[in-house]
Amino acid sequence: MKKPFLFFLSIVSISILLVIDKADRNGIFSHQPTFENEDMALFNDNEVAIEDFYARFFGETKYRFPRRKTSYVKLYKNKWLLSRLTSKTANPNSSDDLIKFFNNPVNFSWNETTWSVDESEYILRFFDSQDNQIGKVFLCLKDCKMTKSLPFSPNMKFGGLSDIGMNKIQRLISQIESE
Numbered sequence: 001m002k003k004p005f006l007f008f009l010s011i012v013s014i015s016i017l018l019v020i021d022k023a024d025r026n027g028i029f030s031h032q033p034t035f036e037n038e039d040m041a042l043f044n045d046n047e048v049a050i051e052d053f054y055a056r057f058f059g060e061t062k063y064r065f066p067r068r069k070t071s072y073v074k075l076y077k078n079k080w081l082l083s084r085l086t087s088k089t090a091n092p093n094s095s096d097d098l099i100k101f102f103n104n105p106v107n108f109s110w111n112e113t114t115w116s117v118d119e120s121e122y123i124l125r126f127f128d129s130q131d132n133q134i135g136k137v138f139l140c141l142k143d144c145k146m147t148k149s150l151p152f153s154p155n156m157k158f159g160g161l162s163d164i165g166m167n168k169i170q171r172l173i174s175q176i177e178s179e
Contacts (some may be wrong), residue, residue, distance in 0.1 A: 051110055057154040058105045065102045065153040066126045066135025073098055075176045076123040078138075083123070090176045097172055098124065102137065103155045107165030108147075112158040115144045122173060141170065 012023040058121040073095040076083040079115050090098065101107055126135035138148040161169060 051157075054107075054154040054157060059103070059155065063153050063155070065099070065137075065149055065151070065155065067151055068128055068134045070095060070099055070126045070130075070134065071129040072127050074125045074127070075173065076125065078118075078120050078123055085117050088176050088179060091179055094172065094176050094179065099126075101165070101168055101172060102147075102153065104147065105155050105157060107162055107168060108155070108157040109165075110158040110164040111145070111160030112159070113144050113146055115146050116139055117148055119143065120148075139169065139173075141166070141173075 006009050009125045072092075074088040075088045075090060077086055079086070117140075120138040120140045121142060122139040124137040124139065126137075128134050136150045141161075145166055147156060147159045147161065149156055149159070
């Protein structure tokens with residue numbers, strides 16, 4: 001009687017672990033803030049091109065990524081369960097460089113593709129001084145040159161990396177991996 005119960009308990013535990021890991025890595029339960037209602041009203045009223053609308057907010061403090069003071073950044077490979085074991089904490093200089101990178105529109109293009117965060121090779125997580133996650137960026141570098149950030153920032157345009165941005169982010173990732 002004990003063996004079937006232990007087997008069932010093991011299967012349930014592994015299933016729960018799989019679901020939690022998948023939900024955490026892929027941001028299933030994350031909320032992606034958008035522009036404030038009054039900002040969206042500007043877009044709707046003026047009927048401007050979305051690129052022009054986003055550009056109005058480039059560099060605006062209210063929409064800087066990740067919206068709060070970052071204490072440290074961790075780099076995760078988007079691999080099932082192994083990501084937590086192989087994560088790397090960026091040194092303070094690399095963390096500052098990442099924040100500057102994600103807030104500079106020059107690093108991004110207006111390109112957009114259809115992709116899923118499942119395709120991302122890396123996840124960057126930004127933490128405050130109380131170890132609360134305050135931001136998350138999914139990086140799909142090899143196949144699509146795209147990012148997705150939580151929270152959203154207009155500085156990242158539609159998430160497509162420019163050639164300049166692609167070179168910079170690859171250098172930053174390599175730097176963190178070698179630390």
